[in-house]
Amino acid sequence: MRENDLLQHVYAGNTALPDAVTIPPGDDMGAITFGDRSLLVAVDQVADGVHFDLANTPLAKVGRKAITRNLSDIAAMAAKPTAAVVAACLPRDFGEANATALFNAMRDTAQTYSCPLIGGDTAIWDGKLLLSVTVFAEPWRDAEDQPIAPVERTGAQPGDAIYVTGELGHSFPTGHHLDFEPRIELARELVLASGGATRPTAMIDLSDGIAQDLPRLVEHAELQMRILPLRQGESVDGREPWQHALGDGEDYELLFTAPADAVIPHAFGHDEDESKHVLITRIGTVTDAGGIVVVTPEGESLALDQADAKGWEHTA
Ligand SMILES: Nc1ncnc2c1ncn2[C@@H]1O[C@H](COP(=O)(O)OP(=O)(O)OP(=O)(O)O)[C@@H](O)[C@H]1O
Numbered sequence: 543m544r545e546n547d548l549l550q551h552v553y554a555g556n557t558a559l560p561d562a563v564t565i566p567p568g569d570d571m572g573a574i575t576f577g578d579r580s581l582l583v584a585v586d587q588v589a590d591g592v593h594f595d596l597a598n599t600p601l602a603k604v605g606r607k608a609i610t611r612n613l614s615d616i617a618a619m620a621a622k623p624t625a626a627v628v629a630a631c632l633p634r635d636f637g638e639a640n641a642t643a644l645f646n647a648m649r650d651t652a653q654t655y656s657c658p659l660i661g662g663d664t665a666i667w668d669g670k671l672l673l674s675v676t677v678f679a680e681p682w683r684d685a686e687d688q689p690i691a692p693v694e695r696t697g698a699q700p701g702d703a704i705y706v707t708g709e710l711g712h713s714f715p716t717g718h719h720l721d722f723e724p725r726i727e728l729a730r731e732l733v734l735a736s737g738g739a740t741r742p743t744a745m746i747d748l749s750d751g752i753a754q755d756l757p758r759l760v761e762h763a764e765l766q767m768r769i770l771p772l773r774q775g776e777s778v779d780g781r782e783p784w785q786h787a788l789g790d791g792e793d794y795e796l797l798f799t800a801p802a803d804a805v806i807p808h809a810f811g812h813d814e815d816e817s818k819h820v821l822i823t824r825i826g827t828v829t830d831a832g833g834i835v836v837v838t839p840e841g842e843s844l845a846l847d848q849a850d851a852k853g854w855e856h857t858a
Pocket residue numbers: 549552566567568569570571572586615749750
């Protein structure tokens with residue numbers, strides 16, 4: 543069983559959805575309208591053994607990740623967090639102190655990002671720890687209080703530039719997958735600054751790696767591995783740093799496209815210390831044919847599926 547096959551089956555039913563569904567399955571969040579307002583919703587789970595290893599991870603970080611993974615999907619739509627609910631399946635031997643610590647971490651993280659935890663459900667079972675978080679979001683509003691439409695995955699055009707925030711690769715061994723900052727404020731700035739001149743044409747958050755997530759935005763592109771922003775980490779199986787950056791996944795950075803003449807800033811941040819600012823790197827261009835091609839640091843052009851960097855897909 544492959545995750546992507548099931549998703550194609552889900553998307554095939556999208557045409558039958560009612561008109562109130564403005565963003566159907568296939569984006570980082572779905573959206574519905576009621577009255578003249580729009581509400582976005584997404585659900586993401588974390589499971590022990592799949593998204594974290596409980597034996598080696600403090601509960602505070604597990605609880606944080608359960609929330610921030612969902613906030614990253616809100617960032618990917620350039621939307622504003624509204625509220626969250628959580629469904630928890632706790633192992634039978636978990637204990638009250640652990641349950642309290644976990645809940646406190648989720649509540650505090652949600653609060654930090656102005657996405658209050660407003661409910662949930664708790665069960666105790668014979669399985670491993672499993673947390674499923676649903677988040678709601680709404681459009682940001684401009685200076686005239688007009689809603690800013692969410693950025694979807696579908697708007698990229700040939701000739702658009704491709705950008706990525708932060709650094710990529712080695713997320714699991716470095717612990718980045720637990721500690722990352724969801725890019726909510728950065729995305730807000732992109733859609734609000736300069737009267738919309740820096741608005742992305744399409745955007746996604748990088749959970750499964752560029753190798754899986756770029757094809758969700760565009761069919762054809764050329765990517766320069768020489769300028770891919772790399773996180774430092776140990777290489778596995780002799781693979782190159784750029785291969786880790788393409789395929790490891792769980793970067794929770796934003797991958798987006800924008801018109802080639804849009805003046806996208808090179809960094810984002812309000813800290814006086816510029817080393818704390820988040821890089822925004824132009825890594826390639828949307829093309830109109832030829833599939834997705836990666837140009838290695840040595841100048842060799844490879845089809846993405848020949849790059850030995852597959853990205854993450856759930857399979858069984
Ligand atoms: N079981 C399902 N039923 C209906 N829709 C689904 C199901 N699983 C996934 N989807 C939809 O398919 C799309 C891709 O799902 P996926 O979980 O890969 O989201 P993502 O944002 O790409 O990744 P992540 O979950 O890591 O943020 C989303 O629009 C999601 O809502």
